Amino acid sequence: MTKLDRTDARMLLAMCDAPRATGVQLAAALGLARNTVAARLARWDEDKVLAPVDRCVSPRDLGYPLKAFISAVVDQHRLDQVLVELETIAQVTQITGLSGAADLLIGVVATDADDLYRVAGLILGVPGVERTTMSVAMHEVVAYRTRPLLEALAKP
CATH class of the missing domain: 1.10.10 (Arc Repressor Mutant, subunit A)
Structure with a gap:
């Protein structure tokens, strides 16, 4: 690093x-x-x-205005297989491993509520995913940023 x-x-x-x-x-x-x-x-x-340039492209501009986060509990013996399967779902924009009640936090995008329902079903259908909980993003208050960290580091 x-x-x-x-x-x-x-x-x-x-x-x-x-x-x-x-x-x-x-x-x-x-x-x-x-x-x-x-x-x-x-x-x-x-x-x-x-980060790669694709991180700078808004899913909204690609026709995916709806954003949600899906918490997933996963069979730990199948975690690697689950991750490979999740990466094949185009609407999965990020996956973060967690400690606590859920194992994964999966960021997804969708065209509308029906599409989100379909994507959530695809995730729940992945062998090794035991259960999920979804939260729809209503408004992004603070977007991913590192500028304040850079500003702190840049100070003499």
Whole structure:
């Protein structure tokens, strides 16, 4: 895992403000050598520091305005098989392993309520999924973000 430093944070903040900036533009804006910027960008690529571009595309823009989270209790002996099956469902946007009452938190998107019902049925039909509980997202109050963390790291 890559440890990011103050310079990395400054570069990332600049990229948040100007995502299409070139390495030369970043170097000029931050007062860094072009080679420094190029080397860090190359290291980020190698270490997969930046999320894939598909993480930036809103499912709403793809025709999936409805978002929900499904908590699933899973037979632990079949967990690997369950994960492989869940990844085949296109509307599954994320899966997080949990401790506590449920084993997985599955983020899903749907075109409408009927589609959500169908997707929930697909998940419940996966061998090894024992039971599920669904919560429909009504409004995203704070979207996934790291900017405040970057700002804290960028401070001198």
